[in-house]
Amino acid sequence: MTGQKTAVRVFLVDDHALFRAGVRAELDSITDEVDVVGEAGSVGEAVVGINHLKPDVVLLDVHMPDGGGAEVLRQVRTALPEVVFLALSVSDAAEDVIAVIRAGARGYVTKTISSQELVRAVVRVSEGDAVFSPRLAGFVLDAFADRPGAAPISDPELDLLTPRERDVLRLLARGYAYKEIASELFISVKTVETHVSSVLRKTQLSNRYELSRWASDRRLV
Amino acid sequence: MDTVPAKQVAKPVEPVRRRRSGRVVAGVAGGVADHLGVEVFWVRAVFAALTALNGIGVLAYGLLWLFVPQRAASAPEEPSTNPKERQQALGLVALGIGAAVVSGLLSGPVSGWIVGPLAVALVGAAVVWREADEAQRRRWRDGAKSGFLGTGRSAITRVLAGVALVAIGIGVLLVSSYGIDQLRFALLAVVATLGGVAVLTVPLWIKLINDLGEERRVRIRTEERAEIAAHLHDSVLQTLALIQKQSESPREVKRLARSQERQLRDWLYGRNADDTDRPTTMSAAIAKASGEVEDQFALSVQQVVVGDCELDHNLLALVQAAREAMVNAAKHAGVGEISVYGEVEPEQVTVFVRDRGKGFDPDLVPEDRHGLADSIRGRMDRHGGEVRLRTTPGEGTEVQLMMPRKTSGGAGRADTEART
Structure with missing residues (x-):
């Protein structure tokens, strides 16, 4: 091909x-x-x-x-x-x-x-498509986590991950390939790709203060 | 062109340097003795004798003190003075001063009224100069942190006493020769002149202070660079050397590279050795366990931890169980990579250990294999956790470990129970 x-x-x-x-x-x-x-x-x-x-x-x-x-x-x-x-x-x-x-x-x-x-x-x-290594998936999950003192959500469309997106990210962080994620969640690979692209868009566009502050707070390996 | 002066080759000429230890006043006599290669006693005796000749010895000593630098801190230490030599030297100093006074009195024109105050002023100057020497030595020792003069209370006291002695000496001298009225006028003139000079030389002082600060900064930078170089030498260069030696064994090379990478990361991102020795947070503990498995089994552990919390008794058990799961995967799965994912949530902490290796049938595990049963399941059960196992022959294994977190209210009590 x-x-x-x-x-x-x-x-x-x-x-x-x-x-x-x-x-x-x-x-x-x-x-x-x-x-x-x-x-x-x-x-x-x-x-x-x-x-x-x-x-x-x-x-x-x-x-x-x-x-x-x-x-x-x-x-x-x-x-x-x-x-x-x-x-x-x-x-x-x-x-x-x-x-x-x-x-x-x-x-x-x-x-x-x-x-x-x-x-x-x-x-x-x-x-x-977007390519998320397990580590990036972990970073993004962490960045969108709801923790005490997090910035208020101004645009729910951008500032929150849907439960499904969270599931996909978790599996990515666990080292699952798209195909494995699809069969695990009973969805198509195409849908997995859509979720990941949507997460990427949110990561890029969300203005949540938490995103930038979190990143500088935590220089972790 | 190519001839080098023979003498220089035979014996490099050492410049005169004042001694730092083994000195009585400023190390001048010792320095001269070292330079000439004679006993320090004779140099001191000559200074004393010269002092008898209208105080030339004192003048010579003072000039040498001013213009000959101290031996640098990096030079090897000289032996310090023993008490006997010290007494001898002090005796010579007293003898010289006495001789000077006597000769001055005998030769007539110099009266005791002049010599006395002059001597007091000289002693004061000597005290202040000595303090400056001390400060320089402290600066060498502390690495450019202290200033021109010492900062301690005793140092300030010494400097003030020295200044007072000088002022008294000069004051008495002037009063004796001119009388109070003239002195007042002279004093005003002197103060005015000094003030003028101070104002005129302000730029010079500022430059001096700036230069000193700049020099200090450069020195600190140099020290930092030396520290980094030392660290890289001890870690990275050594590992690279090892890798070159072991280049025919890819497994070993990989293991060395991974372990060095981890060390370097810890260092660069400021996680110090104490933390990694006994991790106190979930993420640090998982990272440490992963690192140990990587080192032990020469494979790579891809670990991701989301969220973080303090490690407690139960979570420690969780980390140990996760470590055991990694060890199992490393031993039995036959893979080069393991994925570890930890997530800290408000109610529970979850860890997944996954490999894409052989997988196995849990029912066919021999009875004598205790790894999964005891180290993982037993440990989790004892601490109120939960284990789930997913494995398919040929597709790999995933161990899921869940540990509920203690609620904040009960945490303190549970902790104390665990400890007693």
């Missing part, structure tokens, strides 16, 4: 040349579903390269000098709304991860992810 589809054009942004080389070699060797078309080692290079190449997916490092991944997103997203960003980082600090998601990334995976899973994640975001 990959025969008819053109390969997903991927652009790598990471300030570690060694890491870029490693990812490029892995992606090139294991699959022709993705094609690494370019890479950049700084925010400036990344903005120029992405504008020039217009890739399908940008694999974005969270931590870089001059503002990191969030800065790249800010500079590129309005001009190129069709380019999809997937954050790829060793940083497990909640504030960094949430910041990149709120800046517009469609997902977050850690650098320890296996190559096959990375390919799957790239293909999935290129098709418009």
Whole structure:
């Protein structure tokens, strides 16, 4: 089936040349579903390269000098709304991860992810889905938790997760794949995807003070 | 071009440095003795003898004190003075001063009225200078934290006493030579001049203070960098060396890398060693248990904890049961990764331990395998918790552990019961 589809054009942004080389070699060797078309080692290079190449997916490092991944997103997203960003980082600090998601990334995976899973994640975001690693699911659950002293809910549509979304996130955090979540909750994979996308939208748009404060309160591993 | 002066190679010339220990007044005599390579006694004797010649010895000593720096703190310690040598030196000082007074009286023009106050002023100056030396040494010791002069009460007392001595000495000297009326005028002139000089040199002082602050900041930064370097050396570099040595064993490499990664994270994100030694919160306890299993079985444990709370007796049992479940998965599932998910809710704490390994049929577990029965189920039952097991041969296993949380009202009582 990959025969008819053109390969997903991927652009790598990471300030570690060694890491870029490693990812490029892995992606090139294991699959022709993705094609690494370019890479950049700084925010400036990344903005120029992405504008020039217009890739399908940008694999974005969270931590870089001059503002990191969030800065790249800010500079590129309005001009190129069709380019999809997937954050790829060793940083497990909640504030960094949430910041990149709120800046517009469609997902977050850690650098320890296996190559096959990375390919799957790239293909999935290129098709418009969100990619939640277990850790990101945990962060988001935590961010939307109702705790004493949480900010008042101004827009229930955005500031609260539905029970179903919560269930999906819990299973994601437990390490379940979409298919497993679907059979566990007796819903279709498509519905799981819809829930995850909706959670992503809420994470990006909710103005709940709690989201940002929580993230800076808790620099956990 | 390539010839190096032979003498320099043979014996590097050491600049004169005042001694820090083994000194009686300021370490000048000791420093000169070290530089010339003679007994310190003879240097002191020469100073005493010179003092007899119109006080030249005192003048020379004072100038050397001013212009010769102390030996830096990093230099090796010299032996300190023994009491006998100290007595000897003090004797020489007294002898020198006595000789100076006598010679001054004998030679006529210098009267006791001048020498006496002058000596008092000199003693005062010596006290203040000594205190400045002390302050410098303290600064070396404390790493750039104290100021120019000492801050302690005794230090201030010493400085004030020294200043008073100098003032009295000069005052008596002036009164004796000029008389009160002239003195008042002179005093006014001096104060006015000093005030003028102070105002004119304000920028200089400010710059001096700023420079000192800047220097201190640089030193603190350097120290911090040294500490980071030391830490990285002890941890990361050592591990990298180990990894290179073990490169033919991927399992071991992975284990080393994971354990180093965890350590570095703990350090970077400020979770200090005390906390991880005996975790006090749910999330820290789960993280620690996961880390131990990773280290022990060379696989990766993906752990996520949502919410957090203080660890109590029951929750500790929950963590131990979860750890046992991880160990089971690591031993029997035959996988490289385990997922652990913990969630702290107001009424209960839940932990899921999941693998995508072999799975098993619970009915076929041999009787002698106590892991699941005792360590997990028994432990949870004893503390009022609940265990659910989902396993399918070929698809993996998930152990679900639930522990109700004590309500805030009953928590205190239950805690004390548990402890007694």
